[in-house]
Amino acid sequence: MKLFILALSFNQPKFCRAAVWNPYGITFADEITIGYHPQALFINMNNTVYTVNNKKKQILIWINNSINPNKIISVNISISYSTFVTNNGDIYYDNGDTYYYNDNESGRVNKWISNTNTSVNVMNVDAGCMGLFIDINDTLYCSTYDPHKVIKRWLNDSEMISTTAAGTGKSGNASNELYYPMGIFVDINLDLYVADAFNNRIQLFKQEELNGTTIVGQGSSYNIISLRFPSAIVLDADKYLFIVDRNNHRIIRSRSNDIRCIIGCDGEGSQSHQLSTPITLSFDSYGNIFIIDGANNRIQKFDFLPNSCDNSSIVLSMYSSELTRNHPSYSRTGCGLSNYYFEAIQVNVNESDYYNLNSKSSINIYGYMYSENFYPSGPSTNLILKNSDNSSKGQLQMRIFLQSTTANIFVITTYDPDVSGTFSIVVSGLNHVTFERLSEYL
Numbered sequence: 001m002k003l004f005i006l007a008l009s010f011n012q013p014k015f016c017r018a019a020v021w022n023p024y025g026i027t028f029a030d031e032i033t034i035g036y037h038p039q040a041l042f043i044n045m046n047n048t049v050y051t052v053n054n055k056k057k058q059i060l061i062w063i064n065n066s067i068n069p070n071k072i073i074s075v076n077i078s079i080s081y082s083t084f085v086t087n088n089g090d091i092y093y094d095n096g097d098t099y100y101y102n103d104n105e106s107g108r109v110n111k112w113i114s115n116t117n118t119s120v121n122v123m124n125v126d127a128g129c130m131g132l133f134i135d136i137n138d139t140l141y142c143s144t145y146d147p148h149k150v151i152k153r154w155l156n157d158s159e160m161i162s163t164t165a166a167g168t169g170k171s172g173n174a175s176n177e178l179y180y181p182m183g184i185f186v187d188i189n190l191d192l193y194v195a196d197a198f199n200n201r202i203q204l205f206k207q208e209e210l211n212g213t214t215i216v217g218q219g220s221s222y223n224i225i226s227l228r229f230p231s232a233i234v235l236d237a238d239k240y241l242f243i244v245d246r247n248n249h250r251i252i253r254s255r256s257n258d259i260r261c262i263i264g265c266d267g268e269g270s271q272s273h274q275l276s277t278p279i280t281l282s283f284d285s286y287g288n289i290f291i292i293d294g295a296n297n298r299i300q301k302f303d304f305l306p307n308s309c310d311n312s313s314i315v316l317s318m319y320s321s322e323l324t325r326n327h328p329s330y331s332r333t334g335c336g337l338s339n340y341y342f343e344a345i346q347v348n349v350n351e352s353d354y355y356n357l358n359s360k361s362s363i364n365i366y367g368y369m370y371s372e373n374f375y376p377s378g379p380s381t382n383l384i385l386k387n388s389d390n391s392s393k394g395q396l397q398m399r400i401f402l403q404s405t406t407a408n409i410f411v412i413t414t415y416d417p418d419v420s421g422t423f424s425i426v427v428s429g430l431n432h433v434t435f436e437r438l439s440e441y442l
Contacts, residue, residue: 014237016309031297089114094129183232232280359396363421
């Protein structure tokens, strides 16, 4: 992986098209540290992590991969939804929510000046800034959920004057309108990307244009994936979009003709591979993704897997067998009949990574991957992924993350009951795998 080098304060890694991340996250910070329902997150080029504990009115800073915050800055805020840090260490933070918090300090964006340890007002706003961004020309952008627009101000202007960058000031779904805009991103061409939350879309506003184009989500010309209240948008070096699909509790990676879920793809939850109402994300310089996992009150880190971009040494491993009428039978998931023959195989890997499983079979087969244990009487328990004969030649295909520290149980059965026949499973990946037929199911 190479990095896109520019005078930016944040990371924009460069990934290959096939890049993947470990779907099992590590908790970087929990509720004890960051408080209830965290919102703001920023990571600079030195991998310094910034967030805000709203209850304690503190900006928390992690330096040099520390486990706990190295620096804590007390600030006079009601609630801060977003933050942005410049190369000189100045911290811009939202304190704009006048609807819920109407006091002398709200209705503004503040800057904490690093060399004086003081805060000053840099923008007046009508509502909280759900997203903050500073472009390469030192223009500050704020997305306000009400009155449904993005405003901007040149920071070198001596007057506190803001202008409209997108939106009309009223909610709507026309090309020049927004409905509860949240996360924003401005690229080096000064094009503005907006997570238009209630319109379930990502809008692109070219430089100085007030009519936007829907590039992902409802109303886009290539709408193969549905968004539900997208809350943040980040671009990598090749302009792949990383979208926080908040109410679908997942992260989407998108570019033309290439849209897919990369994190939180198994539904809402609190386990390490799940998210619940994620808010925003940020990259470190290694391409790892940090996510504010809002309803779980934590920051999760998902590691980039560099080997996913190395196709020079793919290893193939094969398992062959035959389903016979002497095999045990059960009622597979999604079917009320009980006479489906099956074979359970433990797939052992030396390195946790993504692997592709493909079948070669004389029969139409189904495959189910389980973690730790498989219970024929409760086939939904511990189920990770299932797949059927959905390829062009009627064969099973599955791409899955297998862990070296967990028993990966692969169950082969059939599309129709009372069917027997031969099959082979080919596993491809960067490492050799071994197979063990489980005797307890013989």
